[in-house]
Amino acid sequence: MKLSWHGQSCVKIVTDSGHHILIDPFITGNDKSDLNADTVEADVIILTHAHDDHIGDTEPIAKRTGALIIANVEIAAFFAAKGLKTHGMQMGGKHLFDFGEIKMTPAIHGSSYEIDGKPFTLGLAAGILFTADEHTIYHAGDTALFSDMKLIGAYKPIDIAFLPIGDNYTMGPDDAKIAASFVNAKKVVPVHYNTFPLIEQDGKAFCESLPGEQGKHLEIGEMIELM
Ligand code: NI
Ligand code: MN
DSSP, X not given: OEEEEOSTTOEEEEOTTOOEEEESOOOTTOTTOOOOTTTOOOSEEEOSOOSHHHHTTHHHHHHHHOOEEEEEHHHHHHXXXXXXXXXXXXXXXXXXXXXXXXXXXXXXXXXXXEETTEEEEOSOOEEEEEEETTEEEEEOOSOOOOTTHXXXXXXXXXXXXXXXXXXSSSOOHHHHHHHHHHHTOSEEEXXXXXXXXXXXXXXXXXXXXXXXXXXXXXXXTOEEEOO
C-alpha cells in the first residue's frame, strides 16, 4: 500500500490491488494542495465529516470518476440525492469492501455544511480505521483528544496514524502527542496544519517530540510505502 499526504487532511492511498482511495479531498481553495481536482484518480472517496475543508472537491471528483463515497449516513444521503454512488456508515460500524475494511471511529468535532448559504449539520464527525494489504491506517479526522483513542489502538495494531495538530479547531501538538501514545501507532504523521495562518504549526518539531522513530514528517505530496 502506498500513502501520501496532500495538505490539510487529504490522504491518498493506493492499495496493492490498484484501488485509488482519497480521504477528505480538499483541493480547490487549498493553496497547499498539489493535486488537481480535474485529473486526480479516485475509485473511492472517504469523508471524515462535512466541513468544507474535508468534503472539498468530492462532488466533481465523484461525478467525473464514478468513485464510491463512503461517509456517515447523513453525508451519504446528501450525495446520494445528487445521484452519486454512496455507502453510509456510522461510528462503531465496520464493513469489508473489495478494496479493504473500513471501521468508523468516534471523533469530537462538528459536521456542518453550507447549502445555499445556510449551515446544515450532516451527522457526526468521525475517524477512519482502514485495513488493506495487512496494514491498518488510522485517520483521526478533526478531533479533540479523547481517552477512548486507547480503544482504537487496542482494536488493531496501527501502522500509521494521521493526527491533526493545527490547534484551534482540533488537537494542537501537545494533545496530539498524547493521542499518539494512546493510539500506539508505529508511525504518526501530523496533518491539518499550515493550510492557513490560524493553524500554523511546526510539523517537524512535533515529530521530533514523539518517542524514537514514531514521528514521520511528510512533505505535501511525499509518498510512503508499507511493504
Ligand atoms: Ni472540521
Ligand atoms: Mn478541518
